[in-house]
Amino acid sequence: MFKSSNTTPLADKLRPTSLDEVYGQEHILDSDSLFLKLDKNSYALSMILWGPPGCGKTTIARLLTKKIEGILYTLSAVISGAAEFKDVFKKASENKKCGINTILLVDEIHHLNRSQQDIFLPYIENGTIILIGATTENPSFELNSALLSRCKVVVVNRLDTNALLHILKRAERLLDKPLPIREEARTTLCDMADGDARFLLNICEELFDLKHTSPLTSSELLSLMQKRTPIYDKGRDQHYNLISALHKSLRGSDCDASLYWLARMLTAGENPLYIIRRLVRCAVEDIGLADPAALQQALAANQAYELLGSPEGELAIAQAVIYLATAPKSNAVYKAYKNSVSDAKNYGSLMPPFHILNASSELMKEQGYAEGYVYDHDTKEGFSGQNYFPDKFKRRIYYKPVERGFEREINKRLQYWATLRRKLS
Incomplete structure (x- = not known):
């Protein structure tokens, strides 16, 4: 009665079966890398793979486990509960008695709270499990220091255009047909994916199903397909990375870079008032009395934004950014205050x-x-x-x-x- 249908996503069909098929991570997977020069027993160390979505963390983790003789268990920190983790620990204890390694792969490990992370410690310590965690968030902020001290942190890079182009070719070879896009649109397609191979292959799947008479141009591709939303979480690592990039670009008097980071934050949905607060800080910390009007400009941007709202008020923020970036710089006020506070603390109630x-x-x-x-x-x-x-x-x-x-x-x-x-x- 029922016809069998293959609903496996292209991203899963194309998942690498060996480390040689993983692109864009040459710094850890190249034959000359220190990581791959480790002997077989060294792979039995617990590790945390840290990188953005779609860069191949889970794939690399699975492939590394093949180099360790043992039984693999895979859990997701998002959907797995305490009972499932305890069940793995029980099985791992039994495996250990039989001299069998247990590898536990935990995806999105940063979703576990601090108390939940602590449950791994005794099992890693006594060798009951080899933990391989995958996370998109900075382990320094999201994982316990006790857990980090027992794991090697491996950074997995965002995929560049060259790596994504290789993945496109693999998809075409697998399906034995070319993508219905012009050559110049291939780079555009990679730009749309923003370093995420999974997102790229999802778009490819739609493109392969197109009933189109001629290859798509870049503009046709952009109008047909939705671009990936840039990675940005206002409460996590990327939030602090971008505000740091904006502040340091202002301090470095790079007007254009400052505008770029401002635009990155605003288009990602950052609260404009948060950005303005950083501009005020920059005005007093990095410009000070070298240009007293810098603080006035930052405060005026705040007033203008509250009056106009978005998107009109964002122009006032851009004006303040340009003024601060092009203003003469001095941290003399910042240093003077810091040194006076130090003396006030050190010399008591004179x-x-x-x-x-x-x-x-x-x-x-x-x-x-x-x-x-x-x-x-x-x-x-x-x-x-x-x-x-x-x-x-x-x-x-x-x-x-x-x-x-x-x-x-x-x-x-x-x-x-x-x-x-x-x-x-």
Whole structure:
């Protein structure tokens, strides 16, 4: 009654059966790599494979387990519960008594909370299991330090265009027919996949089923197929990577790169107010008084965005980004504050010198409060040159302006007062 149908996705049909068929990971899989020069027993070390979606983490994990003699169990941290993990540990303990290795492959291991991750520790420690975890998130942030200390972290790279083009050719050989796209559209197709082989092959599957008379151009391909949404999770690693890239591009006075990272974040759905908060920080930390208007521009962007909303308000953010990127840079204010805080913590509750304290009672007058204070406005230069640091505390110079922007003018003022102070001392 029923006809058999092959509904296996192309991505599964094309899954590599040997490490030689894995593209884009030459840094760990090349014949000269240290990773593959490990002897057979070294593969029996627990490891964490870290990389973006669709780069081949699970495939590599499965292929590596073939090099370890033992029984493989595969669980997903997303859908597997505590009972399933305990069942594997029970079987692994029985395998160990028989001298058989147990390899546990855990996909999306970062979805396990800290307590759940701890359950692996004794079984890894006593050699009951060899753990191979796959994660898209930075292990430093998402995995326990105790678990990380027992595993080797292997970075799996985002697939580049060359690797994706190789995968396209494999798909064509497997199905024995060419993709219905022009040569120049092949690169466009790879760009659409954004480093994700699984997404690429899903598009290919649709293209192979097309009833089209002539090969598609790049523009036809873009209009027909949906582009992959860029990887971005506002609460995880990529969020911090991109805001760091924006901040460092601003600090490095690269206007165009700054605009690119801004656009990456906004198009991915980042909260514009979060970006503005970082612009305000950049204005005071990396520009400071080299251009006092930088802070005004950042705050104005905040006000304009709250008034206009999106998308009109995003133009105000772009204007602030351009201003901050092209402004003269100085971290003199940042360093001055940091050093003054350090002294405040290290030297405790030193009293101010008595001559700058108000004598608000007779007792305080008798103790010398306000005695000898000179009112600066009554002097010829409007500057008394008196000491305002605590007594017996050597004078510090915290603020050292750079010879850029408005701080060049501030430096002249400081030198003028320093000269007067020396004359009056």
